[in-house]
Amino acid sequence: MNFFSSSTPGALPLPIADNFGRRIEYLRISLTDRCNLRCVYCMPEEGVPYEQLDNVLSFEEIARVARVLAGAGLKKIRLTGGEPLVRKGVADLAARLTATTGIGEVTLTTNGILLPREADALWAAGIRRINLSMDTLHADRFTQIARRPDFDRAWEGVEAALRVGFSPIKLNCVLMRGINDDEIADFARLTLDRPLSVRFLEYMPIGMVSPPEWRARYLSNEEALSRIRDAFPDLEAEEDDAASTSRNFRIPGAQGTVGLINPISHRFCDGCNRLRLTANGRLVPCLSDNYEYNLMTPLRAGCTDAEIITHVRAALTHKPLQSDFEGRLGRGGSLRIMAQIGG
Numbered sequence: 001m002n003f004f005s006s007s008t009p010g011a012l013p014l015p016i017a018d019n020f021g022r023r024i025e026y027l028r029i030s031l032t033d034r035c036n037l038r039c040v041y042c043m044p045e046e047g048v049p050y051e052q053l054d055n056v057l058s059f060e061e062i063a064r065v066a067r068v069l070a071g072a073g074l075k076k077i078r079l080t081g082g083e084p085l086v087r088k089g090v091a092d093l094a095a096r097l098t099a100t101t102g103i104g105e106v107t108l109t110t111n112g113i114l115l116p117r118e119a120d121a122l123w124a125a126g127i128r129r130i131n132l133s134m135d136t137l138h139a140d141r142f143t144q145i146a147r148r149p150d151f152d153r154a155w156e157g158v159e160a161a162l163r164v165g166f167s168p169i170k171l172n173c174v175l176m177r178g179i180n181d182d183e184i185a186d187f188a189r190l191t192l193d194r195p196l197s198v199r200f201l202e203y204m205p206i207g208m209v210s211p212p213e214w215r216a217r218y219l220s221n222e223e224a225l226s227r228i229r230d231a232f233p234d235l236e237a238e239e240d241d242a243a244s245t246s247r248n249f250r251i252p253g254a255q256g257t258v259g260l261i262n263p264i265s266h267r268f269c270d271g272c273n274r275l276r277l278t279a280n281g282r283l284v285p286c287l288s289d290n291y292e293y294n295l296m297t298p299l300r301a302g303c304t305d306a307e308i309i310t311h312v313r314a315a316l317t318h319k320p321l322q323s324d325f326e327g328r329l330g331r332g333g334s335l336r337i338m339a340q341i342g343g
Contacts, residue, residue, distance in 0.1 A: 014072070015073035019316070024316065025073055027074055027277060029066075030080050030082065031279060032087045036086055038148060040176075055296075056279045061299055065295070067101075075104045076103070076106075077097055078131075079106065083114070084108060084109070091125045094125035094126060095125035095126060105129065107130060112132045113157060115161060119160040123164050129168055129169075132171050132172065135173050137186055138183075145180070171198045171199065173187055174201045175201065191256030192255065196256040197257045200221055202262055205325050220262070220265040221247075221261070221262045224260060235258070236252060245261050263323060282295065285315055285318050285320075289320060298311055
């Protein structure tokens with residue numbers, strides 16, 4: 001099949017889409033599987049064997065994939081990890097990506113620890129939106145969850161994001177029953193006088209998280225919403241974009257918003273426009289699935305731009321209609337840990 005128009009020399013490929021007609025407009029790129037934290041839901045305390053550096057996509061390879069896919073309808077890129085800022089030169093890559101024709105937005109997900117030294121450079125590179133992981137507002141509990149005593153440094157990252165003026169600043173909190181679920185109202189309260197988008201994520205059974213542990217710790221966002229309404233009865237629903245993964249609310253008069261991301265209790269698959277590219281060059285069509293497609297090998301074998309599109313389309317034939325984190329549909333759920341997939 002010819003994915004390029006034959007009538008016009010140099011014509012762009014047709015928009016990339018999966019088997020269900022969902023156009024892929026959003027690529028999440030993991031820059032590294034390395035991280036300076038060891039969060040309990042993401043990585044074992046002893047860490048994992050890291051990819052050798054020659055088995056990690058170069059910035060040139062990443063920029064090329066982005067350029068090719070931008071010609072086929074890609075509009076947004078998120079840079080993730082591991083922790084992306086442990087890799088040198090992220091701002092330089094971001095500048096290349098934001099200058100790519102067709103890419104309307106480049107964003108970043110970080111734990112914030114290294115953000116104070118990088119924030120100004122990232123802003124200069126064209127990044128305007130940023131996600132920060134923050135699972136607790138207590139230093140001792142941060143050490144329990146992240147297995148590193150770095151709460152103050154992580155919060156300095158939040159303050160750096162506010163200082164520079166990123167907007168929105170999304171503060172992502174993974175809720176775990178019996179660990180941090182007593183902080184739901186406190187997190188929501190942050191939005192009153194700060195322009196933060198606090199977002200609660202349901203705990204997902206990915207990789208190292210065992211089914212018994214997950215079931216004991218899982219807290220649906222319906223329960224979280226009920227607790228927020230108990231504290232703020234006049235909570236108002238926001239109007240959400242069709243492709244949004246979160247349901248968003250605002251406390252009247254608040255500077256920021258509260259969001260709920262429900263991968264388990266309320267799948268948001270109908271509007272899914274996302275594809276992931278791991279640090280070692282694998283395309284992952286669905287976060288909950290084991291399937292991955294090796295793009296690095298053809299890239300390094302000298303494939304053409306048209307062949308990159310062909311490989312991406314081949315990967316997307318495996319994008320399922322809906323997620324299956326619990327393995328109920330027979331796909332078994334993801335075996336990678338979150339740091340290896342990219343957030």
